[in-house]
Amino acid sequence: MTPGNVFAEELEEILLRLSRGEFGVSIPDIDERTADPKLVFLTRLARTLDQRNQQRSKLEQITNNINAGFTLQDVLEKIYVEFREIVPYNRIGLALIEPQGLVRAYWARSDAGHIHLAAGFTAPLAGSSLETILQTGQPRILNDLVAYLDAKPNSHSTRLIVTEGMRSSLTCPLVVRNEPVGFLFFSSTQPNTYLSQHIEIFQQIASQLVVIVEKAKLVSDLEQSRQEIKHQNEALQRLDELKNTFIAIAAHDLRSPLSYILTSIDLITGPDAAMYRDHQTTFLEGIQRQVRHMVHLVDDLLDLGEIQSGRFKLHLQSTRLSDILEEAVRVQSQLAAAKGTHIELVMKDDGIVLIDPPRMRQLLYNLLSNAVKYSPPNSQVRMLAQRQPAGWRVEIVDQGPGIRPEDRHRLFQPYQRLSAKPTGGEKSTGLGLAICRSIIEAHAGTIGVDSLPGKGASFWFTLPDRNE
Ligand SMILES: Nc1ncnc2c1ncn2[C@@H]1O[C@H](COP(=O)(O)OP(=O)(O)OP(=O)(O)O)[C@@H](O)[C@H]1O
Ligand SMILES: [Mg+2]
Structure with a gap:
């Protein structure tokens, strides 16, 4: 048998394996100038089949991933890893066409460093070079992005990917049932990377790729709606x-x-x-x-x-701290007097605070009235104001029963009436401290309590310095 026949038999065996869908089969090299034209043809055929099988397998893997519920992001990540053997690139980007005629960058991944043209970047489709690509329906190769940018200095997107280090690009339109849906961009850090064979490869896989992108987008949209509905349900449940x-x-x-x-x-x-x-x-x-x-x-x-419901808005005013505290003490002292309780105000420091005065009054009234309400008659209540490194601290100290450790986590929650009961027949609904906490948090401050059961409670809150 001549070496040519041996080679032909070997090729036949290889082609048989390839026709069964195998890929990555080792195909012997052949000197096309001297070999028998029939063998040259069969070798080329073997290489093409191998490439197709490989592409089909990649697509199958990706389709399986989608069917397994992967989101568009996940699918794109897979494409980024798996497509290297099919098309050369250092960067892949996906942009989707929005109903308003905008093209929005949806995803990009690059192994060349920082991404400048990132997800969220938008540009109008009308009048752009992408629109021309859609009109021709053909992928476009730019093998010298720097020269292209020189010729079209206003192309913002080209400038961004050149800044990322890209030197050539292959832009592929994604079309579903004659409707353009987006673009897949392959880019390389080397000039002259893309050949017409890459366009052919893309066209062979385009229809499946589009379905993948569409399907994955649906899965992503569905997941997003599911999350939104879940949050709405939780909010409704809380409201209920x-x-x-x-x-x-x-x-x-x-x-x-x-x-x-x-x-x-x-x-x-x-x-x-x-x-x-x-x-x-x-x-x-x-x-x-x-x-x-x-x-x-x-x-x-x-x-x-x-x-x-989140409709709570503050109307901030610069106010002298002592003015608002003195007023609250005056009002509450009249009520405390009925119980023989005395309220004392100690202004260690004083200054201007930026507050919503009616809301702050509401807070002070509740803290002072609690101090009076839960303490025995003829008590002493002390309100103390002092400067802190970055704001103010106000403390209301009483001689009541204090807060029991088991009650602490329920304090500041709505509708909580705890162990301490009013000592003079006052009403208690358990709403005051929850309102206080919201008021203080809206002022960017914090509220808390220090207490030893039986030794009285010290409710305190802080107000940060704020610029008007
Ligand atoms: N100074 C205090 N000492 C001891 N227990 C307190 C003190 N302040 C509040 N508590 C406990 O915390 C609970 C919640 O207080 P909160 O101010 O939220 O509601 P309330 O005083 O019961 O009613 P209101 O809504 O009228 O203020 C009270 O029922 C009480 O048991
Ligand atoms: Mg209260």
């Missing part, structure tokens, strides 16, 4: 819980004052009204107290609703 607690509180806390009011009115207007004539003022004062309490409760519930 809030509503239930709201109803429970309203039902519980409005019911007793309302029945008190109704009973009082029944008595002073009923058949035995004459008996109660002398006590009318007492009844009316009682009714007034109950109505005040209901208004306070409804205000708190509305506040909390506003805070929790």
Whole structure:
């Protein structure tokens, strides 16, 4: 047998394996100038088949990944790793066409360093060179990006990828059912990288690639919608819980004052009204107290609703700290006097703070009223203000029962009435501290408590220095 025949047999065997879909088969080299033209043809055929099989296998791998639920990002990462043997590149970018006629960079990966043309970059399609590519329907090769940029200095996107170190590019349109959807950009740090054979390769895989991109995009969109729905559901669930607690509180806390009011009115207007004539003022004062309490409760519930729905806005004003603290102490001292409790204000330092005064008043009223409410009669409450390295600290110290360790984590949460109970028959709804925390956090400060059970509580908050 001649060496030519041996070679022909070997080739036949190779072609058989390739036709079964194998790839990476070793194909012997042949000197095309001297060999039998039939053998040259068969060798070329073997190489083409090998390349096709290899491409098909890569695409299959990628399609499998998509079917396994990979997102477009994941698929692109795989393409970036797997396509090297099919097309040469140092960078791959994907841009998608948006309904408004914009082209938006969706993803880019480069092994040449920093990416300047990153995801999010947009440019109008109309009038661009990408539009020309769509019109011709053909991929475009630019084998000298620096020269191209010299000729078209306004091409911002070319400037960006040249800055990244790219010197040649292959831009491939992605078209689904005659509709252009985007572009895949292969770029290389070497000039003259791309040949017409790369366009051919791309065209062979284009239709499948487009389906992959479309499908992966759908998976990504679906995942995004799923996440959005999940977040909406969680928000709805929180609102629902809030509503239930709201109803429970309203039902519980409005019911007793309302029945008190109704009973009082029944008595002073009923058949035995004459008996109660002398006590009318007492009844009316009682009714007034109950109505005040209901208004306070409804205000708190509305506040909390506003805070929790995110509609809470501050109206900041430069205010002297001592002015707002003195005012709060004055107002609360009148109420404390009924219990024989004395409130003292110690201004270690004073200065201007940027605050929302009505909100700050609300916070101070609650902290001071708590200090009075949960301490025994005839107590001392001390409010202390002092400068800190980057702001202010205000502390309200009382002589009440303090906070039990097991109660600490529930403090500052809405609707929490804890172990300490009012000592003078005051009302308690468990909303005040939750509102306080939101107010302080909106001021970029922090709120907390130091306490030893039985030795009183020290509620404190900080306010950072802020530029007006
Ligand atoms: N100074 C304090 N000492 C001891 N316990 C306190 C003190 N301040 C608050 N607490 C406990 O924390 C709970 C929550 O306080 P918060 O101010 O949020 O609500 P509240 O005072 O019960 O009602 P309101 O909504 O009218 O303020 C109180 O019920 C009380 O048990
Ligand atoms: Mg309170």
